[in-house]
Amino acid sequence: MLRVTNGRVHDPGNAVAGEVRDVWLDGGKVVAEPAAEPADVATLDAAGCVVFPGGVELHSHVAGSKVNAGRIMCPEDHVDHYRCRTDVTRAGCGHTVPTTYLTGYEYARLGYTTLFEAAVPPLTARHAHEELRDIPILDTGCYTVMGNNHLVMKVLSDPDEERRAARLRDLVAWLLHATRAYAVKIVNPGGVESWKWHGGPVDLDTSVPPYGVTPRRILTGLAAAADELGLPHPVHVHLNHLGVPGNVAVTLASMQALAGRRAHFTHLQFHSYEATRSGSYASGAPAVAESINQHPEFTCDVGQLVFGPATTMTSDAPMEFRLHHLHKDKWANSDIEMESGAGVVPMRYSPRQLVNAVQWCVGLELMLLIRDPWRVFLTTDHPNAGPFVAYPMIVRLLMDREFRREWLEKLNPRVRRFTTLHELDREYTLDEIATVTRAGQARVLGLADKGHLGVGADADVAVYREQGDRERMFAAPAWVVKGGEVVVRDGEVVAAVDGRPLGVDLGDPPPLAADLAEQFESYSSVRLANYAVEDAYVPDQVLIPCAP
Amino acid sequence: MVVHEDVVCIHCGCLCDDLVVEVEDDRITKVKKACGIGRNKFLHAQSDTPVPSIAGREVGVGEAVAEAARLLRQARNPLVYGLSSTTAEAQAEAVELAELLGGCLDNVSSY
Amino acid sequence: MIARQQVGLATCTLGEVKNRADLVIFWGCNPRESHQRHQARYSASVKGQFIPEGRKGRRIVAIDVRPTSTTAAADQFIQVEPGSTFETATLLRALVAGKRIGIEEDAKVGGVPLHVWRELAEAIKAADYGVILFGLGVTHDRGHDLNVEELGALIREVNDYTRFYGLPMRGHGNVTGSNQVMGWQTGYPIAVNFNRGYPRYNPGEFSVLGLLAREEVDAAIIIATDPGAHLPGDSVAALQAIPTIYLEPHVNTTTGWATVVIPVAPAGVAAEGTFYRMDNVPLRVRKLVDSPFPSDEEVLRSIKETILHA
Ligand SMILES: [Zn+2]
Secondary structure (H helix, E strand, C coil): CEEEECCEEEEHHHCEEEEECCEEEECCEEECCCCCCCCCCEEEECCCEEEEECEEEEEECCCCHHHHHHHHHCHHHCCCCEECCCCCCCCEECCCCCCHHHHHHHHHHCCEEEEEEEEECHHHHHHHHHHHHCCCCCEEEEEEECCCCHHHHHHHCCCCHHHHHHHHHHHHHHHHHHHCCCEEEEECCCHHHHHHCCCCCCCCCCCECCCCECHHHHHHHHHHHHHHHCCCCCCEEECCCCCCCCCHHHHHHHHHHHCCCCEEECCHHHHCEEECCCCCEEECHHHHHHHHHHCCCEEEECCCCCCEEEEEEECCHHHHHHHHHHHCCCCEEEEECCCECCEEEEEEECCCCHHHHHHHHHHHHHHHHCCCHHHEECCCCCCCCCCHHHHHHHHHHHHCHHHHHHHHHHCCCCHHHHCCHHHCCCCCCHHHHHHHHHHHHHHHHCCCCCCCCCCCCECCEEEEECCCCHHHHHHCCCEEEECCEEEEECCEECCCCCCCEEEEECCCCCCCCHHHHHHHHHHCCCCHHHCCCCHHHCCCCEEEECCC | CEEEEEECCCCECCCCCCEEEEEECCEEEEEECCCHHHHHHHHCCCCCCCCCEECCEECCHHHHHHHHHHHHHHCCCEEEEECCCCCHHHHHHHHHHHHHHCCEEEECCCC | CHHHHHHCCEEECHHHHHHHCCEEEEECCCHHHHCCCHHHHHHCCCCCCCCCCHHHHCEEEEEECCCCHHHHCCCEEEECCCCCHHHHHHHHHHHHCCCCCCCCCCCEECCEEHHHHHHHHHHHHHCCEEEEEECHHHHCCCCCHHHHHHHHHHHHHHCCCCEEEEEECCCECCHHHHHHHHHHHHCCCCCEECCCCCCEECCCCCCHHHHHHCCCCCEEEEECCCHHHHCCHHHHHHHHCCCEEEEECCCCHHHHHCCEEEECCCECCEEEEEEECCCCCEEEEEECCCCCCCCHHHHHHHHHHHHHCC
């Protein structure tokens, strides 16, 4: 048994806002304070500290084919960032694209204990699970990309609305089960397939070859399927036109299309740009934030830009090609048959670059303008907008408006004409930070045992020493506890326990419909029998119940 | 007899995954759909097995493993090399071994 | 590998070749010998979703230094001089970009008349979905990685006009997997050194040929690879001069001289696990029969544990 004592507990899920109280952990769970002092108890004296639930990352790119393509493509990312093997840890290297072991240690060193890889094509799902298995300490899961999947689009091309919905629901369940994934991901719906046909960017009502379905139908169809299956996490949406000035229009239209349904919009920073008269970037954050404010059924994460090196990697192959053209740097691409695509382009964001400065402001504007911290989460879309190791600095930017002002001074001065960040005075409280970094994520992921410290929660706890400099405070936790074991002490990993794979309990989903199976056997390069990920890749997967 | 369908061929980088392999008394007796080389690979997979040995002297696997560990541990800069026709799971073990030994690690695609 | 780090590679899975590629260029490879079902399953005669006619729906070009069964079965065989890969790829880049090139129309490049290259450049731009499948004839031609880099640049630039990709015809079993696993665990796909406790990368310095040539390693463990079949003679001689441990399911020349021979269950026959296809698609290979011997994975783990607990 472990007792965390004397700390100020911030547990927004249970309305505990900085009260000094003890947290008791036993058998991997938070337990009630025992009636009598137990014989065998270890104590962490958290006097002068805040006690948070373990951090929950709901959108990051840490495992699988495109992440590894980024690692292999960018040795220059690794040379100055390395860790030696120790008695408890494996060696590793990498800054924006760290190796799997280092990824686990670095997340744990910030107080995170749960992690989701945000984009896995079914055909390479085994690869993602192999890497997730090699990420220590954290519980992990992944999302399956479906927004350009041929079977999905074929089903959606059925004019019969009722049959279409029923068949799509079964197909989504089958795909999630086959990939042992946690949620439905949509990336640039229809846009990746369009690119394979040399088509331009798609709008909500563009008919996409070869099935003639529109992004609108893909979005609404998959959102409905996720709802009907009662998946713990709603559709996780990367919208069309990522990174393009003026994309606020398609963002707002997509929100309108999904109104009334649960949906999570990811890295909204990249989707909240007005176009200036010359076609350059201006902030569209106020309008997008207002839309989120008005729709309690929506959540979002921000994808905050971090100045310095980044590695963009998405299933949005056409977007990566556009980036490659802008920067003329390396470009890796992989079209994935019948499903998806992927692109990787290394980047460096600079505060003097007006575009990057606007993007940086847009992310913070969204965080400050969306009023409900339960519906906006801190991410950097790692490593697209920057590496996750920048989280402590971003927390300080949210909590400290003076610090924000200092930073604004360093930006290209023209940024004030195109953004509103300099007008925003809001400062996040510790409770709000606890919400946007763990409690809110856990709730929208449907992880009832994560993101809070009530009795029955997983014994995942992060203890930070109170300091005025919030960046330093959150950069090196005094202790991090995972599953009841102390894994980090004074910012260093002291035990590397294994994390657990997380999945959803879909029961025994119906087999793939005969016409879809025939289509698969005809046009896939693997046999249907060899497509589904075997149990060996997700040993003892924890299955979260659905609520249809 | 057991018939295995949709078996993945291990010969080349194509990984053809539609092979039919028949097994009788724990011996592979028939391989269908594979190319000539792939079929031979399966049909001969259980023959020409070496014996565990140290400097040409036949030993048990356990003794060979112990000697392997001893030789690697006493080396100043050991090399872990190859990894072409084995599983990713074995390759991962090889990486950790190289790391533990503080040695070098390479595969067949560096030249 | 190194080329991919310089410029990246635009690629696709083999199912995309099957379903979409209307132009397939086999460059410096002979799949009809080395990857015998490649053309029937993925790249030539196979019927794809958007190439329903199969072989008739594709234009097949073979570029090689000598005639092979692959070049014989192609629609067009461009026989080039050895050592000309870089030069011809550069020429194609210029032609695709419509740049003026300072050579006479009747001149030859790589031993091939300019008009042939001009027609190929036009065919590349006119294709809906083109693919270059390249093999040892490119990677082991004079220039090595620079050739792949130049092909990569060509492929990238053609994407301004149409979809166009490159795929290396990777060889034995799970070579691709070894690059992937090293990538996610060490950050680098080849040539890693742990002397300082963390992974350092330097092809040449830390790759097997250089290490053996400079006699920098004093023991070796060789897994699932026959050095006799892969390495040049002087490298094999260097291995024979140091203690070697060899994990291998079959008798071969190396089992004759390795210091310690540990027989293993052959992967995909008597041991299961993951193999990566040449296009990085992972598949599960199976255990079909029992072996009296442990798998590579089990032997390596035992060695590791013996060392850890020594
Ligand atoms: Zn993302």
